[in-house]
Amino acid sequence: xxxRATSFISLFFAGTALTFVSLSAAQTQPxxxxxxxxxxxxxxxxxxxxxxxxxxxxxxxxxxxxxxxxGALDVAEAAAKREDLPPETRxxxxxxxxxxRPRAIVExxxxxxxxxRSNLFHNAYRNSGHTNPKYDAFAHAAIDQYLAIRIDxxxxxxxxxxxxxxxxxxxxxxxCDEPMIRALHRxxxxxxxxxxxxxxxxxxxLFYGCCTANYPVALKFHLWASYVAAFRFVVSEDVQLLAxxxxxxxxxxxxxxxxxxxxxxxxxxxxxxxxxxxDWKSFFRLYETLAPDAVGPLLFRARxxxxxxxTFRGVKVRGNQFDDAALTEFERIVHSAxxxxxxxxxxxxxxxRAARFVLRTLMVIVQYTQRKDPALDVWFDRAVAADPDxxxxxxxxxxxxxxTDAGIEEIMEFGHQCRxxxxxxxxxxxxxxxxxxxxxxxxxxxxxxxxxxxVWADIQSAFEGGLINFPEDIKRxxxxxxxxxxxxHWDVADREFQxxxxxxxxxxxxxxxxxKYLRNKAHRLATAGTTDQ
Numbered sequence: 001x002x003x004r005a006t007s008f009i010s011l012f013f014a015g016t017a018l019t020f021v022s023l024s025a026a027q028t029q030p031x032x033x034x035x036x037x038x039x040x041x042x043x044x045x046x047x048x049x050x051x052x053x054x055x056x057x058x059x060x061x062x063x064x065x066x067x068x069x070x071g072a073l074d075v076a077e078a079a080a081k082r083e084d085l086p087p088e089t090r091x092x093x094x095x096x097x098x099x100x101r102p103r104a105i106v107e108x109x110x111x112x113x114x115x116x117r118s119n120l121f122h123n124a125y126r127n128s129g130h131t132n133p134k135y136d137a138f139a140h141a142a143i144d145q146y147l148a149i150r151i152d153x154x155x156x157x158x159x160x161x162x163x164x165x166x167x168x169x170x171x172x173x174x175x176c177d178e179p180m181i182r183a184l185h186r187x188x189x190x191x192x193x194x195x196x197x198x199x200x201x202x203x204x205x206l207f208y209g210c211c212t213a214n215y216p217v218a219l220k221f222h223l224w225a226s227y228v229a230a231f232r233f234v235v236s237e238d239v240q241l242l243a244x245x246x247x248x249x250x251x252x253x254x255x256x257x258x259x260x261x262x263x264x265x266x267x268x269x270x271x272x273x274x275x276x277x278x279d280w281k282s283f284f285r286l287y288e289t290l291a292p293d294a295v296g297p298l299l300f301r302a303r304x305x306x307x308x309x310x311t312f313r314g315v316k317v318r319g320n321q322f323d324d325a326a327l328t329e330f331e332r333i334v335h336s337a338x339x340x341x342x343x344x345x346x347x348x349x350x351x352x353r354a355a356r357f358v359l360r361t362l363m364v365i366v367q368y369t370q371r372k373d374p375a376l377d378v379w380f381d382r383a384v385a386a387d388p389d390x391x392x393x394x395x396x397x398x399x400x401x402x403x404t405d406a407g408i409e410e411i412m413e414f415g416h417q418c419r420x421x422x423x424x425x426x427x428x429x430x431x432x433x434x435x436x437x438x439x440x441x442x443x444x445x446x447x448x449x450x451x452x453x454x455v456w457a458d459i460q461s462a463f464e465g466g467l468i469n470f471p472e473d474i475k476r477x478x479x480x481x482x483x484x485x486x487x488x489h490w491d492v493a494d495r496e497f498q499x500x501x502x503x504x505x506x507x508x509x510x511x512x513x514x515x516k517y518l519r520n521k522a523h524r525l526a527t528a529g530t531t532d533q
Contacts (some may be wrong), residue, residue, distance in 0.1 A: 030114060031156075035071040035072065035075065038072060039072075040075050043068065043072045043075045043076070044075060046061050046064060046065060047061075047075075047076070047079045047089070047093060049061035050062060050065065050088070050089040050092050050093065051086045051088065051089045060468060062092060063422060063424075063465045063468050063469065064468060064469050065093065065096040065324065066095065066096045066099050066421065066422040066423050066425075067099075067422075067423065067424050067425040067469040067470075068096060068099075068100055068425075069100075069103065069107070069425070070100065070103050070106075071102035071512070072100060073097075073100050073101065073103075073302060076093060076096060076097055076100055077097070080093050080097060097414070098388070099388045099389075099421075099423055099425075101384060102350070102385060102387060102388055103387075103389060103425075105350050106350075106386075106387050106389070112256075113258065113259070113427070114147070116159050116254065116256060117147060117259075118143075118144075118147060120216060120218055120219055120222075121143045121146075121147065121180075121184075121219065122140060122143055124139065124215050124216055124219045125139055125143065125178060125180060127214075128178055128179075128180060128213075128215070129214075130177070130178035130179070130213075131177075132175065132176070133343045134174055134175055135171050135174035135175050135176040138167070138170045138171035139171045139178060139181050141167050141170075141171070142164070142167040142170070142181060142184070142185070143181075143184065144167075145160070145164035145167040145168075145188075146168075146184045146187070146188050148160050148163075148164065149161055149164050149188060150262075155435040155492075157215055161190070164188045165188060165189060168181065168184070168185035168188060169185075172185070175276060176183050179206060179209055179210050179213060180210060180215065180223070182206060183206055183207055183210050183227075184223075186206070187223075187226050187227070187230065203227070206285070207224060209262065210223050210224075211223065211224050211241065211245065215384055216252075217245060217248040217249050217252060218249045218252060218255055218259065219237065220245050220419050221242070221245040221246055221248075221249045221259075221260070222259070222263060223239075224241060224245055225242055225245075225260075225263035225264070226263060228242060229263070236279050239282075239283055242283065243283050243286055246260060246283075246286070246287065246290070247286070250290045250291055250385050257291045257295075257296055258296065260287065260291075260296060261295075261296035261299070261300075261353075264296075264300065280443075281304070284297065284300050284301065284304070287300070288301065288490075290524055293353060294347075295344045295347050295348050295353065295354065298340055298341070298343055298344035298347070298354075299344050299353055299354060301340050302337045302338075302340035302341040302344065302354075302357060302361075303357070305333065305340060306333075306334065306337040307339035307431025308333060309333035309334045309337065309526055310364075312326075312329065312330055312333060313330055327368065327369070327378070330365075330368075330479040332367055334361055334362075334364065337361055338358050338361055338362065338375075341357050342354070342358070343355045344372060345382065349382065349385070349386065350386055351386065352383050352386030352387040352390060355380075355382040355383035355386055355393070356390070356392055356393065358375075358379045359376065359379050359383060359392075359393055359396045359397075360396065361373060361378060362376045362379065363376070363403070366400060366403050367403055370403055370404055370405060371404065372404045372505070376397075376400055380393050380396075380397050387426055388426060388428070389426065389428070390426065391426060391431075394428055394431050395431075395434070397414065398411070398414065398415075398431065398434060398435065402438055408439050408442065411435050411438055412435055412439060414431075415431055415432040415435025415436065416432060416435075416458070417456075418430075418431035418432055418435075419431070419432040419458065419461065419462055422465065424465055424466040424468075424469040425469065425470075427461055427466075429466065429468075430463075430466060430476075432458050432462050433458075433459055433462055433463075433483070436449075436450075436455055436458060436459065438517065450486050450487045450488075451487060451488050456487045456489060457486060459483055459484075460489075461475065461486075462494070463479070463480040463483070463484075467480065474500060474504070474505055475505040475508060476517075477496055477500055478496075478500060478505045478508040478509065479508055480492075480496050480506060481493045481496035481497050481500060481518070481519075481522065482509065482518060484496065485518055485521070488524035490521070490522045490526045491526040491529075493518070493522035494522040494523050494525075495524070495526075497519040497522050497523070498520075
């Protein structure tokens with residue numbers, strides 16, 4: 001309760017420096033790089049098809065090989081070592097492995113975290129003393145739905161958010177009043193903050209009660225950090241409690257420091273300057289002391305430095321322009337943040353967070369100078385090497401080319417490089433479509449631009465390749481139908497609309513009325529055999 005007298009240990013605030021070394025997040029679980037017998041057979045068949053006598057089969061296999069998941073790693077590595085492998089097949093397989101190897105690292109880490117977190121929540125419920133056969137299944141289902149929306153309920157896909165809320169309501173309607181389930185329901189709801197920035201009646205008591213209950217300390221940290229991030233109206237006692245829980249969590253064998261990073265990311269979204277207050281600065285110094293080898297503390301220090309650059313910008317910028325001296329100082333502060341992030345990157349190059357941070361940070365300078373920066377290309381390569389399926393670095397580079405007033409040829413060259421990656425699992429090959437969108441905006445006549453045959457050839461190859469790999473991706477199919485009409489190929493649009501049926505992703509079209517209008521138009525023009533707009 002607010003204003004309460006507390007006796008929590010404030011390890012850092014009292015000046016005590018403790019270091020815990022139990023930071024491994026390793027879990028006993030099946031490797032994500034293994035496949036079932038049938039899956040292995042399908043992967044082997046796909047690799048063999050790279051050298052099939054039928055050109056259509058060969059092309060299809062080539063389009064699919066780079067999209068293999070982490071589970072194909074062992075089979076692909078073994079195949080690449082075969083002495084009888086044809087040279088062209090070896091070349092294509094080695095290219096595919098440049099995606100599959102880092103993909104396996106990313107997916108293994110994610111699977112390890114997901115398993116750890118699932119065990120934490122489900123076991124906490126089982127041992128809570130509030131179980132009942134009448135609602136246990138509903139409670140466990142609600143936990144699974146909560147984990148599916150991760151840390152940002154309001155930005156989770158609408159269907160997942162709605163499913164989570166419905167699951168919690170079913171559990172509570174069945175009689176479940178277990179405190180953790182109630183707290184997770186409130187977090188999943190995502191509307192913790194009222195107009196007065198104060199908690200709803202009972203919320204403070206609910207979450208504080210969870211922190212003093214007999215739950216694992218890692219769960220307590222999750223609940224309290226998530227509540228503080230949603231609540232935002234925080235006093236020093238709240239931060240001290242969070243620091244105490246963090247210290248205890250880091251001392252727990254198997255606790256992954258990345259769990260702290262994920263919670264604190266939620267805190268950082270709580271508003272400008274939220275983490276720049278003295279209590280929070282002390283909190284982060286404590287985190288850095290307790291987890292000296294982790295990437296997270298360095299990234300938060302880099303972010304703190306970058307925030308100081310943004311504060312400086314707010315004071316010095318006039319009419320969206322710096323004078324020369326102010327710009328030099330701004331760049332100095334930003335590059336100080338980059339140096340800290342570089343140290344974080346050197347600790348774990350397979351962790352893409354540092355590279356993504358630097359890309360976003362350097363882009364702030366580019367927006368003012370409109371100068372090309374070779375360092376941005378270096379960090380782009382690092383980000384892609386860490387996670388080839390992360391679209392954000394590609395989108396940032398496309399922005400970079402636009403801010404530096406790159407020519408149409410340079411933008412399209414990058415778009416074609418992305419298309420040629422044949423990485424549809426991460427959506428990278430679809431960047432060619434975004435590149436054409438940027439160039440169309442410069443053309444002065446978007447309608448005429450998209451009617452060009454070469455533009456259609458690029459767009460068609462991107463969507464067809466994506467749908468060969470992921471034929472059940474309805475959103476991508478909706479996008480294809482829409483852009484096919486834009487390019488004047490109403491026969492393709494009509495074919496795709498027929499496959500979509502009555503279950504479109506309405507957000508692609510803006511409204512149900514627009515979807516139905518375009519579907520009817522596609523069918524009418526395709527039937528008439530015309531490309532009239």
